[in-house]
Amino acid sequence: MPAPIRLRELIRTIRTARTQAEEREMIQKECAAIRSSFREEDNTYRCRNVAKLLYMHMLGYPAHFGQLECLKLIASQKFTDKRIGYLGAMLLLDERQDVHLLMTNCIKNDLNHSTQYVQGVALCTLGCMGSAEMCRDLAGEVEKLLKTSNSYLRKKAALCAVHVIRKVPELMEMFLPATKNLLNEKNHGVLHTSVVLLTEMCERSPDMLAHFRKLVPQLVRILKNLIMSGYSPEHDVSGISDPFLQVRILRLLRILGKGDDDSSEAMNDILAQVATNTETSKNVGNAILYETVLTIMDIKSESGLRVLAINILGRFLLNNDKNIRYVALTSLLKTVQTDHNAVQRHRSTIVDCLKDLDVSIKRRAMELSFALVNGNNVRGMMKELLHFLDMCDPEFKADCASGIFLAAEKYAPSKRWHIDTIMKVLTTAGSYVRDDSVPNLIQLITNSVEMHSYTVQRLYKAVLDDISQQPLVQVASWCMGEYGDLLVSGQCEEEEPIHVTEDEVLDVLEGVLVSNLSSPITRGYALTAIMKLSTRFSSVNRIKRVVSIYGSSIDVELQQRAVEYNALFKKYDHMRSALLERMPIMEKTTTNGPTEILHTNGEAEPSVRDSKHPPNIPQPSSQANDLLDLLGGNDVVPVIQTELPTKPASSGGELLDLLGDLSLSGRMDVKCICFSPFLAIPPMTAYNKNGLKIDFTFERSNSNPNVSVITIHASNLTEVDMADFVFQAAVPKTFQLQLLSPSSNVVPGLNKGTVTQVIKVLNPQKQQLRMRIKLTYTHKGSSVQDLAEVNNFPTQSWQ
Amino acid sequence: MKMRFLLLFSRQGKLRLQKWFTPLVERERKKVVRDMTLMVLGRPPRSCNFLHWKDLKVVYKRYASLYFCCGLDDKDNELLALEVLHRYVELLDKYFGNVCELDIIFNFEKAYFILDEFLMGGEVQETSKVTVAKSIEASDMLQETMEEYMSKPAF
Numbered sequence: 001m002p003a004p005i006r007l008r009e010l011i012r013t014i015r016t017a018r019t020q021a022e023e024r025e026m027i028q029k030e031c032a033a034i035r036s037s038f039r040e041e042d043n044t045y046r047c048r049n050v051a052k053l054l055y056m057h058m059l060g061y062p063a064h065f066g067q068l069e070c071l072k073l074i075a076s077q078k079f080t081d082k083r084i085g086y087l088g089a090m091l092l093l094d095e096r097q098d099v100h101l102l103m104t105n106c107i108k109n110d111l112n113h114s115t116q117y118v119q120g121v122a123l124c125t126l127g128c129m130g131s132a133e134m135c136r137d138l139a140g141e142v143e144k145l146l147k148t149s150n151s152y153l154r155k156k157a158a159l160c161a162v163h164v165i166r167k168v169p170e171l172m173e174m175f176l177p178a179t180k181n182l183l184n185e186k187n188h189g190v191l192h193t194s195v196v197l198l199t200e201m202c203e204r205s206p207d208m209l210a211h212f213r214k215l216v217p218q219l220v221r222i223l224k225n226l227i228m229s230g231y232s233p234e235h236d237v238s239g240i241s242d243p244f245l246q247v248r249i250l251r252l253l254r255i256l257g258k259g260d261d262d263s264s265e266a267m268n269d270i271l272a273q274v275a276t277n278t279e280t281s282k283n284v285g286n287a288i289l290y291e292t293v294l295t296i297m298d299i300k301s302e303s304g305l306r307v308l309a310i311n312i313l314g315r316f317l318l319n320n321d322k323n324i325r326y327v328a329l330t331s332l333l334k335t336v337q338t339d340h341n342a343v344q345r346h347r348s349t350i351v352d353c354l355k356d357l358d359v360s361i362k363r364r365a366m367e368l369s370f371a372l373v374n375g376n377n378v379r380g381m382m383k384e385l386l387h388f389l390d391m392c393d394p395e396f397k398a399d400c401a402s403g404i405f406l407a408a409e410k411y412a413p414s415k416r417w418h419i420d421t422i423m424k425v426l427t428t429a430g431s432y433v434r435d436d437s438v439p440n441l442i443q444l445i446t447n448s449v450e451m452h453s454y455t456v457q458r459l460y461k462a463v464l465d466d467i468s469q470q471p472l473v474q475v476a477s478w479c480m481g482e483y484g485d486l487l488v489s490g491q492c493e494e495e496e497p498i499h500v501t502e503d504e505v506l507d508v509l510e511g512v513l514v515s516n517l518s519s520p521i522t523r524g525y526a527l528t529a530i531m532k533l534s535t536r537f538s539s540v541n542r543i544k545r546v547v548s549i550y551g552s553s554i555d556v557e558l559q560q561r562a563v564e565y566n567a568l569f570k571k572y573d574h575m576r577s578a579l580l581e582r583m584p585i586m587e588k589t590t591t592n593g594p595t596e597i598l599h600t601n602g603e604a605e606p607s608v609r610d611s612k613h614p615p616n617i618p619q620p621s622s623q624a625n626d627l628l629d630l631l632g633g634n635d636v637v638p639v640i641q642t643e644l645p646t647k648p649a650s651s652g653g654e655l656l657d658l659l660g661d662l663s664l665s666g667r668m669d670v671k672c673i674c675f676s677p678f679l680a681i682p683p684m685t686a687y688n689k690n691g692l693k694i695d696f697t698f699e700r701s702n703s704n705p706n707v708s709v710i711t712i713h714a715s716n717l718t719e720v721d722m723a724d725f726v727f728q729a730a731v732p733k734t735f736q737l738q739l740l741s742p743s744s745n746v747v748p749g750l751n752k753g754t755v756t757q758v759i760k761v762l763n764p765q766k767q768q769l770r771m772r773i774k775l776t777y778t779h780k781g782s783s784v785q786d787l788a789e790v791n792n793f794p795t796q797s798w799q
Numbered sequence: 800m801k802m803r804f805l806l807l808f809s810r811q812g813k814l815r816l817q818k819w820f821t822p823l824v825e826r827e828r829k830k831v832v833r834d835m836t837l838m839v840l841g842r843p844p845r846s847c848n849f850l851h852w853k854d855l856k857v858v859y860k861r862y863a864s865l866y867f868c869c870g871l872d873d874k875d876n877e878l879l880a881l882e883v884l885h886r887y888v889e890l891l892d893k894y895f896g897n898v899c900e901l902d903i904i905f906n907f908e909k910a911y912f913i914l915d916e917f918l919m920g921g922e923v924q925e926t927s928k929v930t931v932a933k934s935i936e937a938s939d940m941l942q943e944t945m946e947e948y949m950s951k952p953a954f
Contacts, residue, residue, distance in 0.1 A: 008905055015904075051908060058814055058907065060829075079941045087911055095822045117938045127920045128820060152934065159919040166920075189925040196922050234927045237882065244926045247879050287878035294876075322847035327878060358847050 004037055005030070007051045014059070027056050038069055046073060047084050054088055067092050067099050074106045082110070082118060086125045095131035104134050111141040116152055119145070123153070127160035135164040139171050146178040151187040158182070158193035162200045169204055176201075176208075183218050188235055188242055191222070195248045202255050213256050216263045220270045223249045227277060238282045250274070250291040257299035264300040271296055275308055286316070286324050290331070297335050310335065310342040317349045322358050329353060329364035336371045347372050351381070354388045359395075366396060370403040378411040382421055390428045397432035401425050405437055415448045419455050427462050430469025438474050443586045445479060453486040454495055455479060460487055461498070463508055468517045474525045477512060480505055481529025482583060485536040502537045506530065510546060524557055531565045535580040544569055578772060578789050584732040585767075681797050686790040687773065691718035692747065694727070694773075696790075698797045706764045708797050714755040716747040722777040722784075727757055730772045736762040747777065761798075769798035802880070802921035803855060803870040804831060805914070807903065810864055812836045815903050816910055820921035835859075835868050849877050860884050864900045883923060890917055890931055912938065 005013075010030060017023035034049045042049075050069050057063035070092060073085025093100045103125075110122035123145070126138060142164060145157035165172050175197070182194035202209040226241045226249075235242035253271075257264040274292045279285040289312055296309040313335075316328030332350070336343045350372065353365035366388065373381045382404065389400045404425055412418035422441055426433065445455050459476035467473050480487065484505050490497040512518050512526040527550060534543045547569065550562035568576050681698035688694070692714065699709040716722050725745045731737045742757035763769060771790040776783065807816040814832055823831070838850060839859045850857040852870070858880040859868040867884045871877065888898070890913050895902040903910050916931045918924060925931050 011905055055907065058817065060814075079938075083912065083938070083942065084908065087908060090819075091817075094824060096824060115941065117934075117941055120934075121915070124915045124919055128915075129822065131822075155924055156919060159922055159924050162922065163920045188927055189930060192926050193922070193924055234929050237886075242926050243882060244879070244923050247876060251876075283878055284882050287876060287882055290878050291876050322845075323849060323878065323881065326847045326849055357845065359843075360847055360849060360851075 004033060004045050004048055004052075007048060007055065010052050011055060014056075023059075027059070027061050031056065031061070035065060038065070043076070046076075047078075047081050050088050051084050054084075054091055057091065063092055067097070071099070071102050071106070074103060074110075079115070079118060083121060086121050090125055090129050093129070095129065095134075100129070100131060101133060104137050107134070108138055108141060111138065111145065116150060119153055120156055123156040123160045127156070127163045130160075130163060130167065132167045135167045135171070139164050139168070139174060143174055143178055146175065151185070151190045154185075155187070155189040155193040158190065158197045162193075162197050165197075165200055165204065172201055172205060172208070176211075183215060183222065188245055192242075192245045192248055195219075195245070195252050199248070199252045199255060202252070209255065213260065213263055216253065216256055216266050219249050219253055219256075220267055223253075223270055223274070227274060237284050239279055240284055240288065243284045243288055246274075246288050247291045250288070250295050254295035254298050257295070259300070261300055267295075267299070268301060268305060271301065272305060272308065275305075275312060280315075283321065283323070286319070286321075286327075290316075290327055293331060297331075297338075306339060307342055310339055310346070314346040314349060317346060317353065322356075322361060325353060325356070326358070326361050326364060329361060329368055333364060333368050333371065336368065340372075343368075344372060344374075344377075347377065347381075351384045354384065355391075359393070362392065363396065366392075366400060366403070370407060373407045373411060375411050375413075378407065378413060379417070382408065386421070386424050386428065389425065394432065397429040398434060401429050401433045402437070405440070409444075415451050416454065419445070419448065419451050419458070423458050423462065426469065426472040426475065427466070430466075430472035433471040435471075438471050441471075441475050442478050445475070446482075446583055447585050449585070450493075452479075452483045453492045453497075456483040456487045457492050457495065457498060460500065460505070460508070463512075467512055467515055470519050470522050473512055473518065473522050477509060477522065477525040477529045480509060481525075481532035484529075484533045488537070502533075502539050503542070506533065506537075506539065506542055506546075509533075513546075513550070520555055520557060523555065524561065527558055527561050527565075531561075531568075532580045534569075535577045575787050578787050581789065584770070585734070587733060682794050684792055684794060686712070686771075686792075687775070687786075687788050689786065689788075690779075690784070692716055692722060692775065692777070694775075696793075698794070704762070706762055706766070708761045708763065708769070710759040710761060710797070712755075712757050712759065714747050714757075715751050715753075716749050717751055718779070719749050720780050721749045722747040722779050724783075725755055725777040726775070727755075728774045729759055730774075731761060732767075732770060734763075734765050734767050735769070763798050766798065768795075769793040801872050801875065802883075802918065803872070805867070805869045805918070806832060806835055807910075808832075808836055808839075808866050808868070809900060810840065810866070812840060815865060815900065816907060816914075818911070818914055818918075831870075835870075839866055839868050848881060856880075858884070862888050865903070883918075886928070887914065887917060889928060893928065893932055894935060 014023060014026055017026055030052065034053060037045060037049050046069055050066055050073060053063045053066040053069075057066075066088060070085050070088035073081040074089065076082060076085065089100070089103060093103075107122045107126055110118050111126075113119050113122070123142070126134065126142070130138070142157050142160045145153050146161055148154055148157070161175050161178075165175070179194070179198065179201075182197070183191065185191050185194065198212055198215070202212055223246060226246055229241055231239075232241050235245075237243050240246070253263075253267050257267055271292055275289065275296070278288050278292075280289060293309040293312050296305050301309075310332075313328045313332050316324045317332075319325060319328075329350070332343050332346070347369075350365055350368050353361055354369065356362055356365065366385075369381060369385060369388075373385075385400065385404055385407075389397060389404065392400060404421065408418055408421045412421070422444070426441075445451070448455070456479045459472075459479050463473060463476040463480075484502075486492075487500050487505060488502050490499060492498075509526045509530050513523055513530075518526070527547070530543055530546055534540050537543070544566075547562050547565045550558050551566055553559045553562060568579070681700075683695055683697040686694045686696045693716075695713045695715075697711045697713065699711070700707070712727060714725065714727065723746050725742075725747050727739075727742065729737060729739060738760045740758040740760070742755050744755050747753075747755050761769065770793070772787065773790060774785070774787050776785045778784070801820070803819075803821050805816070805818040805820075806814065808814050814836075817828070817832065819828060834852065835857065838852060838857070842850075848858055848860055850859070854873060856871040856873055856875060856877055857868065858871060858877050859866055860881060861867075867888065869880060869884065871880055891898045891903070891910060894909070894913055895906070913931070913935055916925065916934045925934075
């Protein structure tokens with residue numbers, strides 16, 4: 001049997017393979033040879049074969065059949081065998097396989113070997129891959145070696161102990177006695193590994209931490225010697241003496257000084273010294289400075305030292321080396337919460353980093369910039385951030401846009417600035433804006449009442465240029481639908497008003513509808529907007545045409561909307577203006593979920609719900625229901641408060657359900673409002689149609705100035721009585737309303753009598769009172785229903 | 800500074816050395832190697848040497864045709880990690896004399912042995928270049944003695 005091919009020979013051969021297939025063939029052949037060699041229990045060449053196997057394993061081929069062979073090598077007396085055997089074990093075995101436990105005895109023997117290099121390689125293997133069981137078995141041996149005077153073994157034993165503690169934390173106590181003199185060593189290797197061991201113990205146990213605090217002076221001394229000592233060729237790195245040890249000591253000091261005044265005090269001087277004396281021209285010096293800064297920020301350092309630390313980071317930001325700039329930005333991000341003012345001083349440098357070419361740096365700079373925005377610098381910062389949004393890679397745009405919206409909301413100096421900023425974001429990064437920003441923006445715009453004409457004008461102009469960015473188009477469509485009348489009337493205080501005709505606006509919206517660039521959601525917005533304009537514009541016929549075309553649209557959503565809007569034109573035209581009127585101010589919600597109704601008097605919802613009539617809605621009402629829901633659609637629905645009728649009427653139930661369903665949570669309230677007269681407010685006619693006239697008279701409650709009491713007087717000028725008369729009312733969300741029982745439900749004809757009913761309105765925000773009323777009655781044998789808006793309340797009634 | 804792993808790979812993505820300091824099964828190791836290779840080789844030139852991957856910091860540096868890549872804990876000092884990688888390269892250079900990728904290909908076991916004298920369990924075990932070199936020399940001597948005795952090369 002010829003000697004197996006040598007390792008280097010094999011490597012050379014495999015590298016000549018020109019294809020993957022060729023390589024695979026060679027390897028398979030060799031593996032077969034190795035397997036038979038293993039089977040023959042060949043001691044002489046086992047080492048060579050395992051070495052070859054390890055090479056093939058690195059190329060990605062399976063080598064599990066060599067695992068036991070590694071164990072045999074470890075058990076051999078030859079150092080060569082052991083070396084390769086342990087290497088093989090570290091590469092091929094892992095603690096999840098039971099096989100590795102077979103190593104334990106060998107390692108134990110080798111830990112007690114006469115040759116230190118054998119002991120060393122055993123310690124190394126244990127320290128790299130020892131499982132918890134192995135560590136438990138061999139901890140005693142490691143502890144013994146930790147106390148040896150042989151520095152070669154002592155340093156390895158220290159790191160092995162670190163591994164044991166990481167695997168089996170309960171064994172930590174065992175190593176405590178051996179740590180007593182560790183720091184007295186002169187040997188840097190032992191010193192370094194000892195500091196690592198002490199760090200591990202302090203990180204894991206508060207008791208150990210307290211125990212080792214007494215080492216602070218000694219650590220400070222060692223560090224001082226390192227800095228002050230002259231050139232030591234053995235440990236020098238670019239003029240700095242043993243930077244690895246310096247950094248580890250700084251790290252241990254950080255842990256010991258955290259939260260402890262005395263220790264922090266004891267290290268103040270040395271930290272200042274390191275911070276000022278370390279050479280910063282090379283990476284190694286900066287590595288030490290970085291660790292120093294981290295330590296200063298973590299312990300209870302005096303303020304002068306903290307400022308020094310932040311200034312070091314500031315200097316890092318100006319460094320040519322990208323790595324150092326990156327590290328500075330990361331550290332500043334961590335400290336910006338605690339030392340905000342100090343970091344602010346470096347704001348301009350941080351903002352410059354937004355222009356850096358490196359992606360990681362840009363991201364950090366962006367995060368840090370957002371953290372630094374405050375009321376004072378918001379204008380300047382936003383300018384920079386908007387510029388960044390424009391220039392940055394797509395991967396940043398979504399986060400940047402969200403960040404800008406948040407910052408703008410918190411710190412906007414004026415509403416106009418806020419709207420302008422939003423506009424800029426929508427136009428520069430419109431397609432990257434998150435989906436949930438669209439409703440938020442719409443709400444913001446609605447609530448900035450005085451900016452409506454300005455906003456819609458700007459949005460109109462933006463959409464004229466570009467309809468590809470969906471969030472922009474959605475917001476613009478919504479605004480044009482809502483405020484199209486302002487746009488066309490040409491009134492704008494903030495800016496030069498532009499001349500826009502109704503047709504031009506409809507052109508734009510229709511353009512959005514037909515464009516391939518528009519998403520289905522955007523189309524929905526556009527269609528609804530066009531519909532809304534039917535009450536604001538005079539060119540209703542054009543709108544009717546558009547709506548009827550989409551009644552046969554392939555898109556089911558559009559089709560449904562169009563069909564229902566059509567129905568609104570045809571059968572429910574009397575409701576149209578009420579349904580499509582201007583949106584009231586929306587309450588801010590934290591999430592985009594259903595808006596909630598406030599409870600009063602601790603009334604439980606379920607009981608209120610139960611007393612509601614089960615809906616027996618006839619067809620027409622349900623269609624109207626859908627319409628109202630549709631108006632809700634993607635938009636935030638203004639919740640209209642309803643009241644529970646004290647005198648249940650079956651037809652009344654439907655309306656309440658109708659309006660009740662409008663509020664997405666479908667709950668209702670009962671409010672109690674006190675009653676008392678106040679100074680005279682002129683009465684008004686709320687409704688006058690088809691012979692039915694309803695007047696309102698007003699009173700103010702004595703106990704609660706926010707409550708108005710309205711009495712309705714319904715009179716009938718026709719010849720025939722109006723029977724089953726039911727009056728219902730709904731108010732915007734910011735109000736609360738209660739309807740008391742009517743005097744009767746027959747309104748006698750020829751004005752022979754009136755039906756009166758009391759409404760109590762709570763208006764804590766002193767907003768303009770508006771009301772929607774629904775009337776149902778039987779007249780001349782047929783049932784009549786009507787909805788109306790009451791907008792002409794005298795100001796005194798709600799102020 | 801607890802290193803989780805250290806990988807050396809060529810610009811074509813061929814693995815030249817893999818040292819694992821945490822227990823991972825073969826499948827997981829392969830995944831890490833794949834991810835690291837893709838990420839590091841995909842970096843634009845003149846980027847900084849630090850990356851984020853899952854919850855780890857990844858520090859890498861290119862020396863000639865080899866990428867040295869290590870995974871660190873999130874709290875570790877990246878700048879020092881660069882120094883550690885550099886020190887390892889210096890040790891290899893001292894040992895092989897103007898080390899190049901071929902040295903590491905043909906003498907991968909030596910590269911491991913040197914690494915095992917410099918790092919253990921992800922921590923630096925010896926900060927003196929001279930001491931590491933001496934240990935390797937002595938170990939090699941021990942090995943050669945055996946080979947002489949056997950009068951045939953071990954591998």
